[in-house]
Each structure stands twice: as C-alpha cells, then as structure tokens.
Amino acid sequence: MLADKRILLIIGGGIAAYKSLELIRRLQDQGALVTPVLTRAGEQFLTPLSVSALAGAAVHRDLFDLTTEAEMGHIQLSRSADLVVVAPATADLMAKMAQGLANDLASTLLLATDTPVMAVPAMNVRMWEHAATQRNIETLKADGVSFCGPNEGSMACGEFGPGRLAEVDEIVTEIIAKLSDGPLQGKRILVTSGPTHEPIDPVRYIANRSSGAQGAAMARALRDLGAEVVFITGPASVCPPEGVTVVAVETAEQMSEAVDSALPADAGVFAAAVSDWRVVNASDQKLKKSKDGLPVMEFAENPDILKRVSHLEKGRPDLVVGFAAETNDVIEYATAKRLRKGCDWIVANDVSPATGIMGGSENAVVLIGENGAEEWPRMGKDQVAQQLAQRIAQALTS
Template sequence: MLAGKRILLIIGGGVAAFKSLILIRQLRERGASVVPVITRAGEEFVTPLSASALAAEKVYTDLFDLTDEAEMGHIELSRDADLVVVAPATADLLGKMANGLADDLASTLLLATDKRVLVAPAMNVRMWEHPAVQRNAALLKADGVLFAGPTEGAMACGEFGFGRLVEPDEIADAISAALSAGPLAGKHVLVTSGPTHEPIDPVRYIANRSSGAQGTAIAAALSALGASVTFVTGPADVRPPAGVNVVAVETAQEMLGAVQVALPADAAIFAAAVADWRVASANASKIKKDTSGSLPSLEFAENPDILAIVSQMVDGRPKLVVGFAAETDDVVAHATAKRDRKGCDWIVANDVSPETGIMGGSENAVVLISSGGAEEWPRMTKDQVARKLAARVAEALT
C-alpha cells in the first residue's frame, strides 16, 4: 500500500476542506505519514488542531514562522516528502501554481518542491468551467501535475455540475497510483515533439504550425506510468513537462543528433513535426530586398528522415517505434503507406485540415495504424489521447 511513504498535504480554503481530515485518516490507515499544511483560507474550514490530531504531526501554516525556519525550512519541507498533494485545490491555488506565484507557505512549497504534485480541485461549477481556470489546469497538466477529479455532483452552494471534490478514498487511490512503480518502471522511452525551425537567414526560417502540445502530453503520460523519458523538443509553444529529461533542439539535423545520443531506448515515439526540407546554404546575414524587384533564389535540400533511420536500424532498434502522420486527405491510406515505407511499428494519424482545429488546438482525433489494421479513436483532448497511447505502449513493452 503506502507503507513508509510521506505525503505533504496542502489543505486549501473551501467547504470541501473537511474531507481532507478524512483523507488524512485513510492515508494513515494505508501506512503513509502525512504532514499537513493549511492555507489561511483553509483555517476557516478546518483547524490546525484537528489536522494535527489526525496526522500525529505538526501542522504548518505560516511561511514566516522563524521557529519553523530554524527547525525545518520551507525548502526542506517541500522536499522531505514522496508526494505533494493539494486537497482541496481551489481556483486560487491552481492559479498560483500555474503562474509561479509564491506569497504564502503553500504556494512557496509548491514552487520549491522537486517532487511530483497531485491536485484534487474543488470549486463552484462556474468557476471550474471559467476559461482562466481551464487554462491554468491545462498548463499544470502539461507541466506534469497529476489531477484527481473534479467530479460532477451537487455542491454546497446549491448548484450542480463539475467542480465537486472527489471522495477521499478516490484521492487516496490516486496517491497510491502515483507512488506505485507503474507498468513502465525501468523502461526508457524517447519522445520527439514540436516543430523544427530551418533557417533561411539569421531572422527568417521555415517551420510549420505544430504547437508541440500532443508530444508534450505523451511525454507526461509515459512519465506518469513510470517510464524514464528523454524528451527531444523543437521550439514548441508549450512548456516541456516536469520529470523528464529535456533536450532542446532547433533544426531537423540537431534533432537527429539528439535522438542518436538518446538511444538505446525501449520505445521511440516520433511526434515531432519535422520539416521535410531545409535551405541548402542559409545566409549568414539577413537577405535584403533587391531594389530591382527580383526575388531571392533559395536552393532546398532534403532533411534526414529520423523516423525511417531509427525504424530501419539493424542494431539497437527500439522494440517499439511509433511515427505520426499529419494528413489533410485520405488519412488512413496515406498513413498506412507511410508505415510500410518507413518501417515503423505504429503510425498515429490525424486529419489536420484547417476546419478540424486540431493543429495547434486542444483536441485530437487519431487513427492508430498497426499490423492489425486501422483503429479509429474518438475525438478527445490531447491529454486523453496521450494517456490512451501511453497505456498501449505499456501493453506492448510488458
């Protein structure tokens, strides 16, 4: 269960805070020790005395308590745990976490910790559905923060909908899952993500519209299953997830070099949208307009086919090689042909026509092409696609 595990539990301010006391008891019954931290708003709903009595630990509330700083500074407190849990996680706490704010003990601990973080949101349904809160939640997920809920149900305010705190036993289960070894423990997975930028001159480059969101979500999902992830990313719009080995590159040639250095791996997932061509000889200085009106002449060269190179390796080929195919028509036919041509095991294909809103958007609709044929997945968020693909990778490697 959780024997010997140490949980730092941050209790936010909200009616659901009373459930944190039940959570403390359940975690201790499973063998964990719990160190409670209560925000100032949280103290309006639960008392430090009640939390301390149930946890049999000192409760921390004040960032500027000099005695605590002498005994256990906030840096040590943030790292002397196996997992940091925020329950309930209010809209305020999620906003502070997403934007790197640290104006009290709880937010400072969350910014200073080097451990994984799990949050259990709880707030009014309208607050949860607010675009700002959804942006913050998406950003935290991309950063590798784990979420338990929220769920749908009746709320203390009399409204009904998503935003209700999941039950303490479900949070405890999520904590157990986060601290378990995971099906990919001991496995090394290589993930590429984002676009590549191929320079024309020092201020111009060739690129595409990839945001890197899907590759980032895949890396986070694999890490959540226990994999050691090497994340080779081009200049993406989204930040890389926490808990992975990030290798930043710009061009396709740099990406190939980083991939070769990262091998061997048990699996390689090539989600990057690598530019097919580069300018053969990029200008060392900015190309100026010709006053005669003539256009500059650019000579192109083909970039290395990273997916094909790794798929066709004789020695050291990963057990599972997964490619991506972004198509605008005849998705299954083109993706199937790509799988055969490249020699990879799977192709994850999608339609990125402008009307789909997928390229650069928050959702995806993919078809998994394998030796067994084409399997169409329903449209879902990119996080959900990532978790489903990560589960399939785990099945293939175990």
C-alpha cells in the first residue's frame, strides 16, 4: 500500500526508539523507501549500524557532514520525501519544532521541509502533561503537523499514563492513511457509532444492543479511501479502528457535544444508535428495593443530533447520512425519517430478532435518498461499509 512512497524517519532520543527498528521493517514490507535520520540523543539508544542495516540506506546524523552535503544537501533531503515521520518525537524535539529552532540536522530538516510532518510522541507522563509541552503541541497542530498517539500505559520509568509510543501497527496504519491516494484525500468526515448509555443510577443505565460494528466498519472504509475520520463512539463492544481520531462518549448529550466540537466536516455519517430518552431524575446512589414500591423515573428527550446537524444554516456538512434501525415497514418508516430529519441519505435496515443483524457480523440495508430506495443484498458489515464509502466518495467529488 506504500509502494515507492518515500518516508524520512527522524528517530529521537528515548527508550521507545527501539521500536523504530520494527517500524522501518514494517514500512518496507508495505513497499516504502525509508531514509533514516538519527539524532545524537537517539544514538544513545540505537546504533547507526543497526538502523542502516535495516533501512538498507545510509543513516543521516550530522548537519555538517561534508560528504553527505556534497551528495544530498539537507535542504534537498528535507523535501525529497512524501512524508516526514518523527518517531519517537521527544518533548525536546517537539519544543524545537514549535519554536522553529534549527541547531542540529533533525531540527533543520523539520524547519526546511515543505513535506507533511507526522509526530509520534513518546515521553514520561509528567513531561507529556506539562503545560509547556501542551502549548507546543497546540502550536504544531496549528502549523499543520499531525499526531499519532501517544498511548496510555506503563512506562520504562515505572509510571503509568499517557506518553507511551503508539504501537507500530497504529503508526503504519496512520502513515498509510496519510499517504493514501484515495478519492477522499483531503476530506474530513465525522462518524458516530455504537450505543449510548443513559444512567439510572451509578450502576444501572438504559442502553440498546448495538455493537458499534457497522460504525467502526464505516470509519475504516472511509479512512482507507484517504479521508480524515473523526470517530465519535459510545460504549461499543467493537474496538475503534486505528488511523482515525477517536472520541469516546457515554451519553447522548456527550455525543451531541462531541459532534459540535468535530464540525466542520465535509460529510457526517451518523451510525450511532442514540437513545431517544434519558432519565431526568437519575440517582447519584444505587437504588434499593423499598417497601414504598417501585422507583418512579422521569424521562426527557435526548438531543436529536441527526436532525440538528441536517438543519444547520452554517457549517452543515455537504453530505449528511443517517441510519434507521427498524423492526417492520422498513422502507416506509425510513423514508419518513429522512424527510423528518432533513438528511441527504438514510441507511435503513431490519433489526428484528429473526434477522440476527443487531450485534451480528452481516447487514442488509436499503439506501434511501431523494431518488428513492435502493435495496442492497445481505453482506458482511465491512462490505456494506466499503460500498457506502464509495458512494460517499462519488457524492463528495462529483
């Protein structure tokens, strides 16, 4: 998937640097051409020989290497790649990037490049959470630098929290998405997925049987076509895909707020099974059986996310796709829902127990738009997602 793509890999100094060796191998397995740059701090964890042997190319280390400068100057090196990847991106390296310093080869390349840059941070949790680091991250994001990770977990220093280098599989997936030549390259698409949980008390909640499988499949399919995907998910049983921006929520109100924060977008795919109601008088303590009888719950309507987004006067996505899970009269109810909500398309399906679709691996949908209803054969949810993603790409690029 990365055939002949050129990646300039800058290896910062940190214990996570050892993972860059596996990253080089995995990128080469995808067909990429990797040019390594090893910082002086990185040399404390990796030898230039090991990096060079795996990359099959000379390791660039010194800004004032006369031989290297004669063969390929640092300016040319900074612009000859399709993507610059900084992994691990240490707090020091990111500070240099944010402030525009250029006092070694790595920082000079990053300042001189006109190529997209992706940072893969790795550092101690306190360093990651420090206000200075967070300011630098915001500056880099505003400058167009993308990020992969960090993950949360235990660290070599013995502490636990955000700061672990993203797994190699995640990094490769993100690089593939960045270098995709798919039709949705440059498009930002919002996908909601999974159920919502509406609390009754601290241990009980109202939910539904949605697994989040179709929404996750949609996010993967859109990512694979080159889209930047913001994936807002309730407490689903299916793990979110890699290579997308994941926003985890629990309630419908939280999902509504997350959608607002994710806009603007070129398209919105609202696959989440959002609860219609919430408990207004939810208890902050576990409800107990009582001689006074059953507890009385008061309900209120949840935000209608699909309808609200469909009717936005400013910032409405060019394409708004809703989902309708019905148990009878699927086309009739879903057609009425599309008109009522104001969305462009409705993807409807029959989730009555006999179909096995709710929580299953297959789906049978009807795509409903202004030109009528189009029934699709039953197929795997990944296939449904791929077919729908292609339709979305056609709609956004035609």
